[in-house]
Amino acid sequence: MNERTREFEAKNGPPAWTREHAAAIERTDDTVAPIIYPPEAPVDSDLHIWDTWFLRERDGSIADIDGYRIVFALSSSSELLPGKRHDVATIRYFYSRDGENWKTGGSIFDVDEKGPLGSRQWAGSALYDQGTIYAYYTASGARGEEALTYTQRLAVGHGGTVETDEDGLRIEGPWTHEVLLEPDGEFYETESQSRGMIYTFRDPWFFEDEGTTYLLFEANTPVPEGSDACGGDAAQQEFNGSVGIAESPTGNPTEFELRPPLLDAVCVNQELERPHVVRRDGCYYLFISSHDHTFTPGLDGYDALYGFVADSLRGEYEPLNASGLVLTNPSNAPFQAYSWLAYDHGDELLVTSFFNYFEFDRPSLDEVAVLPEAEQLRRFGGTLAPTVRIRLDGNRTKVVGTLGHGHLPLPDEELPESWWERCEKLPDEGEY
Structure with a gap:
């Protein structure tokens, strides 16, 4: 651990998403997305597609490969019941020149004895650096296992080219x-330490800041039995999500060391995805995504995108909009989208997700x-959701x-006038 981090943590502890913050969560006109309707055609009718991310350069910009942009997504056969898709998830890539019409490129990795680690791959991120792809992913389970296990490690496949x-x-x-990282039991809970509803050590996300190379990830903070956390409430202590971070001491995108969490949600939420x-x-x-059912007893949240600044x-993160809630589904369609990813676009944020139920x-x-x-299959979107614009x-x-389903503009592309801009141009009531 570097000395600056050590001193900060010794003085302050990690910034926290508190019960007081989360108790203020409520739907408002500013945070609710419109109802989603099925698209005329999904990205690929043969596939379920969910968690999605861009191929990016080191500075975070979206990679442009001969006029193409590339996204990666977790995928499975569309013939599979949606609830089973996580058990066989593989990472596929899709490419587009216009950010609206996507072509399926296939599985990123060959599945063989030298293929990806784990029995299936969960979400991650992708770096394009000097012509080489570094595909970060969650290695879930063990290669060749006969029964599914839920061990999770942060892994990378590197050496790919476009x-x-x-x-x-x-x-x-x-x-x-x-394998890049496994939980240490001190900053981040190991599987054997877990007492909670869901164990997490996943979702590696590459990020470079002021010349230092990082991985962010989802994890849990160890809370020993008998701890006074949450006022000693053992049931609340099982909800111990955190945003983890690791730092590369050399800048090498395959070498990382664990650091204390960026954000702690002990007593609040189990999954900061x-x-x-x-x-x-x-x-x-x-930004993180989370579910309604992963909030601790006594707190009500939603399947939603949450944010902090x-x-x-x-730094000392504070929740956006006082509670952390940034974007959620309407009350009459509470599970219509999930797994949101925000990126900068001029004066706005653009937020992509997948069309859920x-x-x-x-x-x-x-x-x-x-x-x-048949109804489970019919009601599952399994494709990219409409992109949401956020001020x-x-x-x-x-x-x-x-914007439309799966419309992912580049940062310099001009967007059509938003409904918010149109409303701003309307005369005040007193002018009529």
Whole structure:
């Protein structure tokens, strides 16, 4: 641990998302997305597609490969029941020239004895550096296991290259796979330490800041039995999510050392999924996705994108909009989208996600399993959701419009006028 981090943690502890913050969560016009309807055509009708991320350069900009941009996504066959897709998830890539029409490029890794670690791969990020792809992912389970396990390690496949020709784009190996990080039991809970509803050590996200190379990830903070955390409430202590961070001492994107968490949610929430950062006007905006059912007893939240802001990467984060809630689904479609990813676009943030369950307003996703199998398949979107436009002003945010399903513009592309801009042009009531 570097000395600056050690001193900060000794004095302050990690910044916290507190119960007081989370108790203020409520839907407002500024934080609710419009209803999503099925697209005319999904990205690929043969696939379920969910968690998605860009291929990026070291500085965080979206990579441009001969006029193409590339996204990666977790995927499975669309014939599989949606609830089973995580058990067989593989990472596929998709490419586009216009950010609206996406072509399927195939699985990024070959599945063989030298292929990806784990029995399946969960979400991560992707770096394009000097012509080489570094594909970060969560290695879940063990290669060749007969029964599913839920061990999670942060892994990388590196050595891939991108080839383009008149027929399109291909990502090719050979790849070298290695485990980068495992929980240490001190900063981050190990699987054997876990007492909670869900164990997490996943979602590596590459980020470079002022010449230092980092990985952010989702984790849990160890809370020993008998601790006075949460007033000694053992049930609340099981909800111990955190945003983890690791630092590369050399800048090598395959060498990292664990550091104390960026954000702690002990007594508040168990899962702070897919953490990522957007820098804007000297501020650092930290975003995570989380579920309604992962909030601790006594707190009510939603499946939503939550955000926090600080004046430095390791600063004292405060929740956006006082509670942390940035974007959620309507009350009559509470599970229509999930796994949000925000990126900077001029005066706005653009937020992509996947189209989850529609025509489903029951209070728990567990009730999907009650539906006939044909209905489970019909009501699962399994493709990219409409992109949501968000106005960001200091520690406040506001939903101001949407784009089409899977429309992911580059930062310099001009957007159509948003509904918020149109409303601003309307005369005041007194002018009529």
